[in-house]
Amino acid sequence: MSEPQEAALLSKVASEVFAGIIAPALENAPHIQAAEHDVLAKEDVLVRMERELKRALQKTPAERRWVMVIDLRRCIGCHACTIACVAENKLPPGVVYRPVLTEELGKYPHVTYRFLPKPCMQCENAPCTPVCPVHATYTNEEGVIVVDYDQCIGCRACISACPYASRTFDFGINYTDKTVDGLPMMLGSSQAGKYETAGAAFEYGERRERKKEESPIGNVRKCHFCLHRIKEGILPACTTTCIGRATFFGDANDPDSLVSELIAKPNVMRLKEDLGTEPRVYYLV
């Protein structure tokens, strides 16, 4: 076998695809089993982040600095985080806090996908807050940008100012609008609609039922790092549902936290750094 041929073969052997093919054959190998046990013995990052979250909650809010880190190499584009967010916050059609941007790169046959989950960047120098004419959107003492639904007049200046398109407007549409109604015992629009509109959402720890012309309808809405969950010591919905463990959340002011470790890595980047917005969402690339 010539040298180039050997190199080609080695690159194939090293590929994940090939690893997948030969994996069943290696299942019974004792040294592999031992390694697997080690992996299982390792603590899930969610457990660690949950513990760190509770530790952070012992501090005063001003001492905490919530950040999110998203490892793009681990994101498989399943959109579980998007859906979890929609379910957690009972988001209506057209309102999204965490879309996953999907890009196809290259030309056939050298094609790949890149996924970029995009929550609110929770910028330190947020362009969206100073434009609000009524102080309805502001950075809270934990550094999270929030919207006071009862204060917002719905002018949408903040949406226009956001460089990341992280805000959406609630037009008052429901998933069950204009769907047919079923028989009384069946799940028609009236029954499903009841579920959709009567069950309250608990964003910002406030109980809100969805009623016509009442906030958050007519308001601007955005990701708030699931503040209502954090308050109870639970990680944001997008973080706990990430099947690739690509999303990390925690207190960057805690030097021992996982997120502090991650954002100190050289392969970290933030979106549109040139704008000077200083996002609190970091990407590992």
Next chain:
Amino acid sequence: MIKKLAYLVGGVTLLFGLWGFYDRFAHGHQNANYGSYVVWGLWVAMYLFFAGVAAGGFMIATLDLLFNIKIFKGTGRVALWGSLVCLVAALISIGLDNGHLFRVWKVYLQGNPFSLLFQMVWGYTLFGIISVLALVLATRQPDSRWLKPLMVVGLVLSFFISGAVGALLGVNASRPFWHVGLFPVQFPVFSLASGAAMMLAAIGFFGRKDDENRAQQLWVLSIASVVLLVVKFYFMWADYSQSMYGNVPMNVQAVRQVLFGEYWWAFWIMQVLIGSLIPLFFLVQRKYATHNHWAAWMGILLLSGYAVARGLIIFPALTVPELEALVHAFSGPHLTFNYFPSLMEWAVTSGTIGIAILGFVIGSEKLNLFSTTPKEA
């Protein structure tokens, strides 16, 4: 004849508008085509337009009521009335665009003074009050010593409110198409151009037949309109050419949208041909410029061109995605980067225009604003 036509047009547009107003109040923003990406649509564009005419109308009124320019004697009150009517139309347009219209009081009592919108709301409020006071004084006590100080403050405010619109867009650093340092300077010029066009229509259609200054007023306003139109095009050329040479992708995409993209017809046909070149052709010729109806219709064409131009400032910047892959990231109602106003949006705008037309005609008739002296009124 023209008055009857104005009543007819005003009535029909308002009638169509009533359905739009009903839809807006019954279903909120659901039937609008703007969304979370193209966040501002036709109503914001029309707000910019009407607010521009209001500011420009006041600027023109100062020629009579502040600077006592002889040729414009007797035009101050009608300019003030036109300004007020357009201010109301602007506020209706932007008011209906808000998600919670009835929370606007919060801007006064719980406002953020560092927000441009806050400053503009206060600016419009003061501007409106001063316009009303100035109109009352100009009609009832034209020799009052308070009139001129009011006009001075109003003139400053008219520059402020028109410049602030430019600043409102210009401060968006993430939208290069708007982020033009000279925007707050350009907008008062646009406003003055709109005010001059409105006065061309007002004097041309409704001016007094026996007013010996009328032809001269129309000629001066025509020349002013032509000059301002040229200046406006110079500004536009500067913006567009620098954008294209600068080659910042978001900026280039927005300019291309205007010149060759989704809105090419609005730019080339509505703004350039109908709203600029045709009026330019007639207004540089004295025989047309001093002809009442020719001048008035050219004023209307200019105004329609300026209205389209406001839309072409607002929409293209918003139809360019902040992040390219956002277009297909999440689908749902009102999540699109394409924008053309819905029927409901057109209806509301039609109603607003109807209110402005009827308001102007009825007011100018009842208040007898075209008399040379208030005594005649």
